[in-house]
Amino acid sequence: MTVKVGLLVMTLALVLAGCDKSAEHEAQTRSERDWARQNAEKMAALNVRLDNGFSDAKINPKDAGRVCRAAVASLMGRDPTLIRVASSNEEGVDVSYVSPNDGRGWSNHCAINGDRVSWTTISNGVQGRWRTEDDIRYALNGPSVKITVRTNGELMSQKTYQID
Numbered sequence: 001m002t003v004k005v006g007l008l009v010m011t012l013a014l015v016l017a018g019c020d021k022s023a024e025h026e027a028q029t030r031s032e033r034d035w036a037r038q039n040a041e042k043m044a045a046l047n048v049r050l051d052n053g054f055s056d057a058k059i060n061p062k063d064a065g066r067v068c069r070a071a072v073a074s075l076m077g078r079d080p081t082l083i084r085v086a087s088s089n090e091e092g093v094d095v096s097y098v099s100p101n102d103g104r105g106w107s108n109h110c111a112i113n114g115d116r117v118s119w120t121t122i123s124n125g126v127q128g129r130w131r132t133e134d135d136i137r138y139a140l141n142g143p144s145v146k147i148t149v150r151t152n153g154e155l156m157s158q159k160t161y162q163i164d
Helices: 002-046 061-076
Strands: 084-089 092-098 105-113 116-123 134-141 144-151 154-162
Touching: 061 084, 061 092, 061 105, 061 116, 061 134, 061 144, 061 154
Parallel strands: none
Antiparallel strands: 084 092, 092 105, 105 116, 116 134, 134 144, 144 154
């Protein structure tokens, strides 16, 4: 009987100790959420990436077109002057070009979020899968559009294009 009571007391002590840790964890998590809520507006107001100086503010349609043209040029090894903006709206930018090698037409869609570019192909009016294997970043500096492409954390290319 004494052993059973001892085990019961030890079990109860462990459960209560776990509750304290759980309560501590919950308090820390709640504190982190509160901090994030309180500072979200401040962070959004700053909208600055310190590593390249580019503001994450909404990009205007002309610059979005320039970024998409440069990203597709970098990914496909094309001259951005061959790439034309077909449309640009809040959902992204559609670009197209004709390959000088085989005369075949190609279309792509870009979405821009902060300093990141996501892309997909468009074939016969149907959007393909989002190409998530590439981490594409851009920076604007006047007419210069710098595109950095990483795959699995490895730098694949970094090019700067002059696009008006």
